[in-house]
Amino acid sequence: MAVSVRGLYFVVTLFLGSFFGSVFMLGPVLPLMLLSPAWYRWITDRIVATWLTLPVSLLELVFGVKVVITGDGFIPGERSVIIMNHRTRLDWMFLWCCLLRYSYLRLEKICLKAALKAVPGFGWAMQVACFIFIQRRWEDDKKHMENMLDYFCDIREPLQLLLFPEGTDLTENTRAKSDAFAAKNSLPKFEYVLHPRTTGFTFIVDRLRKGDNLDAVHDITVAYPKNIPQTERHLILGLFPREIHFHVRRYPVASLPTSSSDLESWCRERWAEKEVRLREFYSGQPRGFDRDGVARVPPCKTELRVALIKAASLLYWSSFIALCFTGLWLWAPFRLYFLVMVGVYMAQQKMIGGLELLELSCHQYWKSMAANVGEKKKVLDGKMQ
Template sequence: MFGVKVIITGDAFVPGERSVIIMNHRTRMDWMFLWNCLMRYSYLRLEKICLKASLKSVPGFENSKARSNAFAEKNGLQKYEYVLHPRTTGFTFVVDRLREGKNLDAIHDITVAYPHNIPQSEKHLLRGDFPREIHFHVHRYPIDTLPTSKEDLQLWCHKRWEEKEERLRSFYQGEKNFYFTGQSVIPPCKSEVRVFVVKLLSILYWTLFSPAMCLLIYLYGLVRWYFIITIVIFVLQERIFGGLEIIELACYRLLHKQPHLNSKKNE
């Protein structure tokens, strides 16, 4: 839409497959640009994004490169030029929990690269500074190929980031073309016509949604009260319980335990 060329290489996505996506970050915008990639493989509507809890209070990334170098010095690791050292605690926790419930089919390791300009924040996008080109290299690892112990899984994740560093070094130091060498472009499972229709409908909906809400708030007192009550409830649950995700997890645990409790009563 804004003249951004997206090139996807490596392994194909499997529509409907349950996977964890891990990716290096060059900018705060990476996860938004990834939507271009996921939409073409029927993944976007199913995507869930995991963030650190602290980002709810302090959004953004403060001096990430310096913290990555400090982490490397503390743990006797090499300093990276093109990636940050991964913090593996969250990764191993998510993988272990999903694997315990038999809800994980694969890990998709994605390397993102910007051969030209790299907008760092929303401010750059508002100025019209969109990346001319984005490359996503996808490597799919079936869950059966991953180690089972926490320590080995952490080492596995660090190994992937070592590979990313070398892959990106070759990418950016290439003499002629910016390209992940030896990798073919993945054909999308959705046609460009279908993608165009989805984009058109999305733009139309979100263009009309905001002014329609403002108009309803201006015209109807009932709508104003609805928004006020909703905001109050949202702020209170955040302060009292810590977020909607905490309430959702508590409800899940309660419903998950209910059949077990009923079977105990019947006995």
Template sequence: MILIGSCFGFFFAVTPAVPFMLLNRRIYLRWCSFVMGYHLLMITCLLEDLLNIKTVITGDDLTNNKKRSLIILNHRTRLDWMFVWMLHSRYKILNQLKIVLKASLKHIPCLGWGCQHAGFLFLERVWTKDQHTMKSIISYYKSCQTPISLLIFPEGTNLDDNTKRKSNDYASKQTTYNRPYDYCLHPRTTGFAYLLNTMRADNMIDNVDDVTIAYEGNFPVTELDLLKGVVPKVVHFHVKRYPINDLPQEDEKIGQWLQDCWNEKENRLKEFYTKNQFDSPSKRFNNQEIESYVRFQRRLALILWILFILFWSYCLIAYIKIKLYVLIVCLFHWVIEAFANGIIDFVCQLDENYRQTQRTIKRN
């Protein structure tokens, strides 16, 4: 359902907005973000109502505060980003949620292409390239006057025995090393500090949201585990919000702040896997009005996506023009991939050229 919904959403909901890349990029980004947000909401219905995965939320209550934020999350499995949508559906920010992903994912047909249209940030782990990419896409968000919440995994990869050993070995050689970690990896500070200060300089951030995720029962480590039916019984989230004005501005101090957060996160996770809870039940999020609203919205999203898929499935089977349209869309994106490294790079370059033209006009 996730794969089929992604493909049909990409072809028949996202791609028709492509002309607005030239006409009005603000409308283009907001429309693609809306489609992506509604698709993510549909997925939360599959997770919570079909697979019966429960959520427990503790910490700061952000349900009525949809401010622009940089979200930092520990990376326990390769599928953390999917489960965290259940949290952010309650915060009603799925439309503005963007995720930092590795660059290889952007080239996956339909899935990766759709994430590019929605404005996700793809990094190659080559600092000279990633630095320009982060600056370019934050400027694109600002130009589109679009509020965003950007999710990043500062650890860089998910936790397993191999990555834990490498992370502890690397951290032990740094002057800031304090101890080995068992429940998370040591965070990478350079990219986080640059991203934070870039968003701050462009006035694109209000808060940093520190989210800790943990699982009760078995949980999928890879996509194959999910296909085999391995799902957690309960996903626990602990949320802590930091106003941007409370954070330091120097890169070195930001790096130390992030390391302090992860040291606290390691302690929190160690305690969780002893007690199977972050805080006492009395401190858990328990707003039944919001729970009822979100339950209705995600079930409505599932129904609408099913109807959407059925309608376009019929059209795809019945009309040769629709088959031709799908072929043309694929060819267009393959050409963009070959000559512009993807649609997100292409639209960011268009936006940068537009800003340069406007600056030239003002000077003259």
């Protein structure tokens, strides 16, 4: 199949936006991390959120993708863990169409594989955004995840953490592995989802709950009624989804089981529900989670406001990319800064392993300094008494 001009435009625009955005928008803010990680996080979350609107505007305004959201919706600004079935490798990006309407994109973090942080542009922005990168080896990931979650609890910045408990997208190969796991553990075989891995989910929920940084778990089921773009290659070929359906179930933290074993069972029950829900979705006509096609909870933004955000995003990022090329062509100091920042991103990746790790180290340093000051103050107060 031939490469699509539309697909190339989509991928190249996203790449250039993330690449130039990392250098010229996020780069100047990086020194703030050394002085105040909390303020650095507050500012960079909002800068990254502006880029997250770009895929939404391209998908909906340029390529006419229809988004249908049903179910419970979100309470704007609440802190949550988002669990979702992983139908394609692109579900995380499509979810932004939902979150733009029902939440705030600046709150979202994603738990994803560590190899992605090395991708120029996209990976740099994800490091600055403080996404949680995992090696998919629990003995290696547990301590890192614990440190990252404790950091978010310490700085009290609201967090919505997206997690795919299945661990990978649904393909014939992964379904076969899931079936083998089901047979080994006397579980039913699934057709529309994979059996979830519950260790990471229960750990995250328990840690955030202990840190008083969790209001709810959002269980989202995603489906594609007309065509399914499985990988990035499908986008390059111009095979965009014609419709994306999200069904949202909101579970307040008080309704969740308290023990890890019960929480694991709770997660498996949600996946059994997803299997039934998706079977009904794909067997019904017209395909949809709710035949009325409406959400029980209205979005926090009107469709007019969403349309204005999408239009502004497309205009801003198109102009920004053009201005970056112009600056690189005409202005030597601009080129020098560009080269220095690219070098900084590449060097820190090799020396430190990622900007999110540096941010975490800065926070731990200032936290220990504050603790030492507090201890000295207690000693002085004791002597004065």
